[in-house]
Amino acid sequence: MSIAETRSVVIERELAHAPEKVWRALTQQHLIADWLMQNDFAPVVGHKFKLRGEWGGVLDCEVLEIDPQRSLSYTWDFANDDPTYALKSVVTYTLTPSGTGTMLRVEQSGFHADQKQAYGGAHAGWKGFFNKLDTLVGTLD
Template sequence: MTETLTKTRTVAIEREMPHPPEKLWRALTQPHLIAEWLMSNDFAPVVGHRFNLRGAWGGVLDCEVLIVEPGERLSYTWNYAHDDRAYNLNSVVTLTLTPTAKGTHLRMEQSGFLPDQMQAFNGARQGWQGFLEKLDTLSATLD
């Protein structure tokens, strides 16, 4: 019997943001703030909480909170069901905050892209750049 291993790909983006981790954490975990930089949602920072992210394009992502380490790390599933396998995505997003002298180092990682999901992979690489730019802009407005 031959076992086939499917290697998945990961989008990883790292940014230095001139905001303390506490500000970024608020923007990452408060639903009304998440809606401003990412998508409308019914998020709660509780491990096991199931929530949806609703995109402007009309799509809905089914998610579940996996890790909540306040001010440090947040992880959740990012699943999109579609009839076309190339768009049917089961992935995990992990956001890690590390304090720095000038603010916070943010690492966003979305893992789980299959080899035949290049369009989704490239879309995530581009999409997360825009999301993180909005996160940075929003965080600058928080007290």
């Protein structure tokens, strides 16, 4: 893979919850804060928002696409003096109704060849986020 090529982290999980509930957790500020990070998200194409990690990092984001209860896409940019950690990426969630609830897929694209640690961290991070998301959605009415 050349430095210009990028790769993606893709995580899929079957959730035993209706797409409507999963969508709420992906698009409502207070729910996003419970499973992902503190934020000022709004489900409006072009809305710029920040995700604030417990580790002190801040991600600059912008909503790119919304197809209610089907897909959501936004930029996920993290500035850092070390280019192996700085990241300009796109996160896309895809919800597909299934017989038992929702198949949820997240793809974070934009990792360069020299960002192995960031790539591995995102892979592990999304699995953890999905665990929190699954638990949270199970508590929603």
